[in-house]
Amino acid sequence: MTSRDEGAVTTPGGTRTGDVVARGGARITTEEAKIQILRLLDARLSGDATERWFKHMQLVVEDANQVTVLVPTETHVLWIQENFMPELTHALSQVLGCGGRPRVLAMNGAAGGQLTMLEEPKKQSKAKEAAAEGLAKSLKSAGLNPLYTFERFVVGGNNQFAHAACKAIAAGVRTAYNPLFIHGGSGLGKTHLMQAIGQDILKARPESKVIYLTCEKFTNEFILAVQKGNLDNFRRRYRKANVLLVDDVQFLNGKEKSQEEFFHTFNTLLDGRAQVVLSSDRPASEIQTLEPRLVSRFECGLTVALQPPQLETRIAILRRKMEEWEVKIPEDWVRFIAQRIRSNVRRLEGALVRIATFNSLGQGELSTDRIEDLLRDILREEAAAKVTIDTIQKAVADYYDIRLADMTSRRRPANIAFPRQVAMYLSRKLTGGSLVEIGEAFGGRDHGTVIHACKKVDQMMQTDDQVRQTVAALGARLNR
Incomplete structure (x- = not known):
């Protein structure tokens, strides 16, 4: 290989690009172009960031407006796209005169461009390549994200039972688990587990027809099918599935026609021994205006709950993400994030991204004050999530001047009953408590009493400005 071939890459068509035209018309090797680009990146980023994310990049210059930057892993692709695209685009423009936004792809072809690396490509068997390509197409057709696998899911006491149930379904042990109903708050892993089921089934049984979708998509497609007269095609698509994974079924709330269609789709699938997995942010019995016949069917299989992760699990999640993203932050800051952010895994990951990015950009020393400033909005949201039924009861009692x-108590005069109903309403809106838990906290009342209280307060807020302003003020005070 000559010096002009250093850093050369091979495009899918086999064309080698040993040199390129730089800005101004001079010809330089791709290695020389890379060195100049790294210098420009170094001037804008910290040396650590340039070294970590761009040191091993390769360039494919297709024309003056299209450059592909190849990096070692999918993690590099995601991190660069999220954090360094403006700097990379500027550097390429200065060195090569490129006018377009560069493509960033993984050298192993995982990023969808199927470019192969480079210098001495590793030969893979055609059978493996065909299988990988077939799986990728199947995942895309099924609506599945290839990142949502069981291997990437961190198991803890908060999700162990749900994880085991999902693994059993994926392995084909499904007799008593149909349907599987997963419920829990936002960001706790419902979507991840559902999609992991679909992926494992397609890997083991590629001929299976697996469909993942949100309930909102199901409803929108149903409405469109009715409008266009394509109901037969719509029903054929979903009622012929071997595995149907439906996310956020609470979206059926208040949609009578969609509930009717979903009811018949559900029955057809279960009658045909297809597997159904559903998720919701609450138990089926607590989805308002959901028809009783749907509630009974959702509850006839196995219901599992996802709880917020414990401290040890949150730390394990952060460590796993640091490993995947190839970033490092001090252990003290890992523990700080895990201790301060308790209720939502997405929020936990978002906090890690901010701190790791700040650290890699070399913007200064990390300190407690600096981290709290970086995470101000996340910590504010987390603090709002800590509102408890006890604090609501105390705030409402103080406001209405009752004990x-x-x-x-069982006392029911109006000056006590209505404040109690307001407290139940706020408990339902501001905490993750179930109807049963809220009823228990208000003297062992049943869930029907809580539903009645919520409906009454909601109705009064629509007709009485003073009630609406009072409830809004109490909610704002509790969220501070």
Whole structure:
């Protein structure tokens, strides 16, 4: 290989690009172009960031407006796209005169461009390549994200049972698990587990027809099918599935026609021994205006709950993400994030991205004050999530000047009953408590009493400005 071939890459068509035309018309090797680009990146980023994310990049210059930057892994692709695209685009423009946004792809072809690396490509068997390509197409057709696998899911006490149930379904042990109903708050892993089921089934049984979609998509497609007269095609698509994974079924709330269609789709699938997996942000019995016949069917299989992760699990999640993203932050800051962010895994990951990015950009020393400033909005949201039924009862009792004990007593005069109903309403809106849990906290009342209280307060807020302003003010005070 000559010096002009250093850093050369091979395009899918086999064309080698040993040199390129630089800005101004001079010809330089791709290695020389890379060195100049790294210098420009170094001037804008910290040396650590340039070294970590761009040191091993390769360039494919297709024309003056299209450059492909190849990096070692999919993690590099995601991190560069999220954090360094403006700097990379500027550097390429200065060195090569490129006018377009560069493509960033993984050298192993995982990023969809199927470019192969480079210098001495590793030969893979055609059978493996065909299988990988077939799986990728199947995942895309099924609506599955290839990143949502069981291997990437961190198991802890908060999700162990749900994880085991999902693994059993994926392995074909499904007799008592149909349907599987997963419920839990936002960002706890419902979508991840559902999609992992679909992926494992397609890997083991590629001929299976697996479909993942949100309930909102199901509803929108149903409405469109009715409008266009394509109901037969719509029903054929979903009722012929071997595995149907439907996310966020609470979206059926208040949609009578969609509930009717979903009811018949559900029955057809179960009658045909197809597997159904559903998720919701609450138990089926707590989805308002959901028809009783749907509730009974959703509950006839196995119901599992996802809880917020414990401290040890949150730390394990952060360590796993640091390993995947190839980033490092001090262990003290890992523990700080895990201790301060408790309720939502997405929020936890978002906090890690911010701190790791700040650290890699070399913007200064990390300190407690600096981290709290970086995470101000996330920590504010987390603090709002910590509102408890006890704090709501105390705030409402203080506002209406009644005893705290009246919140749990059996006394029913209007000056006590209505504040108690307001407290139940706020408990439902501001906490993750179920109807049963809220009823228990208000003196052992049943869930029907809580539903009645929520409906009454909601109705009064629509007709009485003073009630609406009072409830809004209490909610704002509790969220501070």
